[in-house]
Amino acid sequence: MTDTHMTNERAQQLADAAASLFTAGVMSHSGHANLSARLDGERLLLTPGFVRGLRPEDLATVGHDGQVLAGALQSVSAEIIAMHSAVYRARPQVGAVIHTHSPAATAFAVAHRPLPCRTEPMLRFGQAEEVPVVPWGPRGSDVSVRGMAAVLEQRPTTAAVLLANHGLLVFGPDPAATAQLVVAIEESAEAELAAAAIGGAVDFPEGALADVRASIARVTS
Template sequence: MDTDLVDRVISTAELVLAGGAIAGNGHGNVSLRVPGAEEMYFTSASSLKGLTAEGIARVGLDGRLLEGNLPPIQGAVVAMHTAMYVDHEDVGCVIHTHSPFATAYAVAGQPIDCWIEALAMFGLADGVPVAGYAPRGSDEAVASIRRAVRPGNPAVLLANHGVLVFHRTPELAVLVGGVVEEAAQASINARLVGGPVAIPEEMREAALQRAMAFEAAGTRTV
């Protein structure tokens, strides 16, 4: 395996852990598209904590294991990663976690609305949809995810399971995961003081345009 890509997978896992948008046990998966190939590097370890090269597998976008080890429980979620790469040519990183507050919405089967500006800034002006439940790793589960993902939308809740985020780069994917978790936590806290209020629809596009201006200037921020 390419040591540079292995190192980047490990550093991405470290970013996820440092950002806190993950359950305390570190369960989740990170994958990176292999440039110029129909492959990805996928974390096959049971936790992102203490990830080493031995916990990374090289997997074809057709789901075939090409190098490394892939235990069945981790292999069951490979297809939802490969589906994002196959469906979205610009996606370079996919991250799956059980981040606590966002997963609470997934377990409740409730979408996350555009309650914080950062959601609109990262292409989630319509909020984060929920993909209906189906058995882990089944064709039905992957089909449900594909149906739920809207064009330009880099995140989806997995009913009774967790969260899936994806973007051009690992850094952006990690940021999206953090923003989704932040929105979920803020909305749950807001219920103590009257409930969350969504940003007016006519203002959401302005937030996205503002983010694009920051990105063009090399100063994107949330």
């Protein structure tokens, strides 16, 4: 695959993932989000500062050092390059990162409360544990990035974090899978808040993850 073909393919995947988030109804009123995809060890594709109606040609190519190599970024996106790059450095297997202000998940971030894994979609789509909270720091600052790197080191199997007083950050093998997990986490946060009104959510029984994986294997084998 040529570099141009790979870039175009990743760009289309990001545009499709952004559209799927709006279709699923998991975005904040503002529609704020930023999405990226790994191109190689030095570069990533990043949304330019808006995602509603995102087209592949709108994306910018940036280096992990923050340099814009192709396209253009608004300052609102330039601030968060370090946040995305920190995930790619900590997780070599990650191919995409999505940040949203999804309302229910952000409620947990504002409350500084980890989101438990109590819904089956979270098990199925890659977050078989609670979503931890990263301590607050100014957006894109060294404090924020160091805090996130520390949580990623402490929680090597998490595929998402809540950014305190800010929002949700999710990462996965590709844009589509990452968007699926965003939806699963937002739906789970909504369910947790609703369940609180009728006595509170209940944990899965022991062995639930293994049972779900066995069920998936039976269908896909």
